Amino acid sequence: MRELVYTGFVSLDGVVDSPGGPSEGHRSGGWTYQDIEFLPEAYALKGEELAETSALMFGRRSYEAFAPTWVDSADHASYKDLPKYVVSTTLSEAELTDGWGETTILRSTDEIAELKKGEGGAIFIHGSADLARRLSEAGLIDRYHLLMYPVLLGAGKSLFSRADNDKRMLKLRTSEAYPNGILKLIYDVG
Structure with a gap:
């Protein structure tokens, strides 16, 4: 069975929106590089x-x-030859980026669950806060790799749902604190 691993930059208050720039319109876009x-x-x-x-x-x-x-x-040259999966109900094959290797469009959470049952190594999810929340609620995320920044953004897309879900325990695999205030946190979903 393959693992699904969410990897991302997250603010102390749980926001993962626009860490590298204002691409999603967040007023503090680029917060991972500011100050x-x-x-x-x-x-x-x-x-x-x-x-x-x-x-x-x-x-x-x-x-x-x-x-x-x-x-x-x-x-990101190493990513070029890796298989890629895009989860979308509306994206067409014609809209895929040329020259970036094999890309498969998945249309549902069920297709992702089937993909996990197959052979192969870990599949890493980048960005994609809405997708990560949906997969977490479906019990499909196996691990989180987070770089937590010492910043409070107050608004933006959250990595975790605010719905009244059943409690899920995470097991800390490793952590490290850096002098600039960033924390590396790797959790297994237990």
């Missing part, structure tokens, strides 16, 4: 993840934000 000292060791997690990633998954909006940029990005 926080850059420390390469805080981002080492991204390189560590790559060794484990066998495929990428996105919701439609995150795919449309990342694919045109990442397709030619030297920083």
